[in-house]
Amino acid sequence: MTADAPASPSLDLRDVEAFLRVPRVSAIAAGPGGRAAAVVQEADEHLSRLVPALWELTAEGPARRLTVSEKGESSPCFAPDGSLLFTSSRPDPTGEAPEGTTAIWRLPLAGEAQVLAHAPGGLELLDVAGDGTILAATSVLPGVSLEEDAEARAARKDAKRTTIWHTGMPIRQWDHERGDSSRHLLIVTAQGELRDLTPDAGTLPLHTASAVLARDGRTVVTEWTERIARGETRTSLVRIDGATRERTPLLEATDEHGYDSPVLSPDGRLLAVTRSTVSTPTDTSYGRLEIHDLEGDGVVAVDLGDLTAGQVVWQADGGTLLVSGDLHSSGAVLAVDPSTGAVSTLADGGVFSSLSPAEDGSVLALRSDVATPARPVRITAEGVVELPAPGAVGPLPDTLEKVTTTVGGVEVPGWLCTPVGASAEDPAPTLLWVHGGPHSSYNAWSWRWCPWLFTARGYAVLMPDPAMSTGYGDAGLNRGWPRRPDVVLAECEALLDLVLERPELDGTRTAMLGASFGGFMANWIAGHTDRFDAIVSHAGLWALPQQHRTTDAAASKMRVHGHEDADPEWYRAYSPNAAAAAITTPMLVTHGSRDFRVPISEALRLWWDLVSHWDGAPEDMPHRFLQLTSENHWVLTPSNALTWNETVLAFLDQHVRGGEPIPEALPW
Structure with a gap:
């Protein structure tokens, strides 16, 4: 289904409800042939929740809505064949996906979206390789395999059992309990078959981990957290072989620092990572951007100046590393030469998020400032151009x-x-x-x-x-x-x-x-x-x-x-x-x-x-x-x-x- 975006009405900010009904662009993804897909959230009739939907954006014309459902759609990502992958807990017309769980869907260039893969604990879409292989994550009850998970969940539900067995810290995260499930990383083939890469993961190691898939689909690099003394944890990076599931240490944490946010270059040779120092009574935690050569032992330390990094991505050709973040009560996108660590400014004058490099060398992103909600833009060497999308707010009178x-x-x-x-x-x-x-x-x-x-x-x-x-x-x-x-x-x-x-x-x-x-x-x-x-x-x-x-x-x-x-x-x-x-x-x-x-x-x-x-x-x-x-x-x-x-x-x-x-x- 497609629909053109309606014109944005004038907004009376004295009306709080009208403000809350303004559509919000929350993510953007670049695809082949200059395509762009965005997540747009809108409040439902009763203001009971924000419902996300996918829209296609172009610089030449109005945005078009691609998906409609009560549950909504998110995490857009283009597959190599041009189809659009996304996640949703919308009902599966075939009845195969468990009701109410989040599945991975595929929207082809022509036709309706269909479920590609599902699991009893739902699926998160993390990354896609050049051959269409998908890296995903799911939730599995402790002590059971992925194959046993559906039966174990049904038994727990029937018994109305809500207990959690804790063996250490942490036991909570923001607004949900920890320890009631194990997060596993999965390979999803282009045909939708699942292969568990981490069947031995306990309740802690991957709970909040970010993970990336090499473009050839053979290797995963992920954070791996372990408990140490006195209620503390430390996070290292490990490499997992996609075929054998063998897990080997890559960058090991110490008492002074840990590693997070790995990003692989397109050729799989370079790994950008944040080395985060451990906070103390005299020093807060500092994030240090490093580029590691996985085929040698070289490390390039990147000096970002005053910028506090938020997101790190590689350009499509792998020749440049892009870093967005906060800078001087505003923000910027910096371009980093991976061989020297030299830094230049690609865009500034706003806060940029959801960076998504396009194959033509441009970068899609969301740009915001104090007076402007996040708007989709295309960044090139010539400047920043906004893409038409729902939710535009006109100039404020104040x-x-x-x-x-x-x-x-x-x-x-x-x-x-x-x-x-x-x-x-x-x-x-x-x-x-x-x-x-x-x-x-x-x-x-x-x-x-x-x-x-x-x-x-x-x-x-x-x-x-x-x-x-x-x-x-x-x-x-x-x-x-x-x-x-x-x-x-x-x-x-x-x-x-x-x-x-x-x-x-x-x-x-x-x-x-x-x-x-x-x-x-x-x-x-x-x-x-x-x-x-x-x-x-x-x-x-x-x-x-x-x-x-x-x-x-x-x-x-x-x-x-x-x-x-x-x-x-x-x-x-x-x-x-x-x-x-x-x-x-x-x-x-x-x-x-x-x-x-x-x-x-x-x-x-x-x-x-x-x-x-x-x-x-x-x-x-x-x-x-x-x-x-x-x-x-x-x-x-x-x-x-x-x-x-x-x-x-x-x-x-x-x-x-x-x-x-x-x-x-x-x-x-």
Whole structure:
């Protein structure tokens, strides 16, 4: 089925639901003959989920929709014969694929899509070789083979057995349990036959591994994780022979570093990989890009300057390595000469993701900036050209400006979003947003935390890139380590004080907002200053001795910060709960119950501390708690995002602008 993309309507950002219904381009893939396929997500009728579909894009005409189903389609990848491979849990018309599991489908140049391969635990599409061989991953119950998996799953389901047997750490990952299945790598032939490459993989080694297939289809290079002492793990790279399944070490991790994100050159001779150092109390983790010659022993270390790498891919001819990432509150794509490590800039002025090199030497990608959602583009030596696709957002009426100040001899940048109409006669109340991470950057459009929804309601939004932000080299990543809130606040306040000198901004009406690390900052700031009229904390850390042990990242947290008895002064100074009694600013706490990175126990304990410290009448207590029982670290369901945004805006209106209190029963 095909359909032309409709024209993009004008967008009223005061309407949160209309904002959430804008189509989102989330991935792009280059194919033979200049073809391009993109994943476009749209909210369903009830705002209950985002449904992905595949669209074909061209520079010459409108985009055409290729797939339609209730379940949606994703992970597009072109096969050598020009057919389009993708994954979906849509029903199989033949009835062969298990209902509700994700299968690999093939859409030929002419005709309807059909299931190519399926497995009881579903299939992930990882890579495709030049002969059409596919590298995939699946989930298998512990202790059984791929052939026995269907029967074992049926028995477990019939018995309603939900137990997990743990033998070490880790046991959780973001929003799902670990240890209830083993991830295996499979070879899928062009005819859809499956061959398990890792039948002996336990529940840990491949759980989050990235893996690549050589173009000749004979060799797989993958991450392989193993447990070591004291709850820690380390990740090495191994090579697997596609015919014999023999696994041999390739790059072995040490106490000081591990390896991840392998990318093979088209001829299979060169391997680009990230060597990541292990974080310590004095140094964060640094990623070092290396190019290894697999036919010799040469290693080329690549100096990316201030760029914090995000994605690494080889050009189609293998002559150049491409690296995208964060750079100076924006982003860039760098071209690397693999023989020398010399670096040049291919594209900048935006954040680029989903790089997909085309056979003609151009590169397809998604480009975004703070004022523009991710848009599909083609990058050539002549420049960057946008491809027509659903979801275009026209020029915003409000203004975006990069601002900087200097703190202790270090430049602190940020983005200032100012609502149209703000003036000395009618100054805008101002919001300070602190990003998460802390290794992150305000440099791209966000559907989850969009400042333009707030400027549309008359607020100015300041988004700093303070200490520990990405895109400013090792010094930027490590400044303020280990996660020092006082350093971050000093830099953010300096930038805030600078912009508040403007007559069109109202320094008497301010609020602070943050999520994850930004939520930790919100919680800590609440107990250390009363300058803000309101504070919004999402997924924020509250009691560090508790969070450092209950997070899914407990090993690294305890390695960096240590036991509170060994460094009580650090915990007293920087654990937000130590200053609970000092909080006077109205706080809105929001948290997802399925968040395993910052468990819901942080919000529950914070909420108890806020309520129990309130000495006034219960009906006068200013604090509020929005619990999102089905969400994880992020608010991903469109309907919940609608409630979250409207609640945050109403809370700010009440406490910053003197508006009406939020009703006991939310109207959103």
